[in-house]
Amino acid sequence: MSDAWTDGYNMAVLGKTQTGKTSTTRELHAESPRVSIWLNGSGKDRVESVPGETVQSIDGLRRALANNSYAVELVTSDRRAMIVDLQTYLWKLADRADRDLPMQVVVDELQHVAPQSNSPDLPHRDAVRTFAKQGVKRGIKFVGITQDPTAVDKQTLRQSEYRLIFEMSNENRTSSVVRRMGLDWNAVEEGDRYTGTLHDDGGNVLERNVRASENYA
């Protein structure tokens, strides 16, 4: 794995539905050397086949980590409440580890947890902002997946060092949020179907044809 997948800098995974975003991120979640926690919805909102130990609360997460689990699926019906608790817990964990435990938090459909809003009082959005802005210092990498970057909190998106871009709707491609990323759309369009193009925050292409392995697809 290149540094982008293993280092502590945040990653945004963007693209239309059924383009390979979630499969690729599932592989990242399973194969990363970091302790990876996937915050998943429950019921019909649950992303299927997320690898790792499944828990339903922070207490369960604590037990999983005490058992040395490196990939954990945290399932909840209220991701907005849980992200706040998760941020609080991981901050304590990072301090206890003296910031020497590499961790990773994965959130699919990020726009539902960190929506773009002018409201001052959105604890779930603020928790994600905290991950995005201060997680790196604590060894916590934040990986956010979305089909609609225009609906995601701008401050959060701006903190992504890496942008993994899959096929995107024209509406999103031409939005100001995405245009400011300065992505190489030629590289994206030249890519094979169900593959993504990895950029840094300067719009430089780092990897082409990023694709999940068969067993994660």
Add this chain to the structure above:
Amino acid sequence: MSVSPADVAEAPDDSADGPDGPDSPEGPGASSSPTTSTWKEMLFSTEPSEDLGQVESPWNPDRGGITRVYRGIKKMLNVNGIPAIADVAIGVAEWVTGMDLEGDAQEGESDDESAEGLPEQFGGGGGV
């Protein structure tokens, strides 16, 4: 990496024998009652149920005003179904009422029939 998660995660209070499952309380070795969040999720679960948009028109005279009441409650609560705790409470009330009316079966039955014009979704059946 120099530190493992087991080094820094607090030891569990009980000896958990296995991972949590998505449809089960947390671990066989967990405390005897579900956590507060699990209880809350259970009591206020509204699944499975029909979508708000599929509730029959309140103007249907055969269903009367109770359908409108049901629809209004769902709008107020912003849910697509009646919470499980309400199903339980209403079902118990209906069950108890049915038992009390055994001694006056003839009149009671006709009264029950009009009272039990509740839609199935309102817990008339007592299912959870």
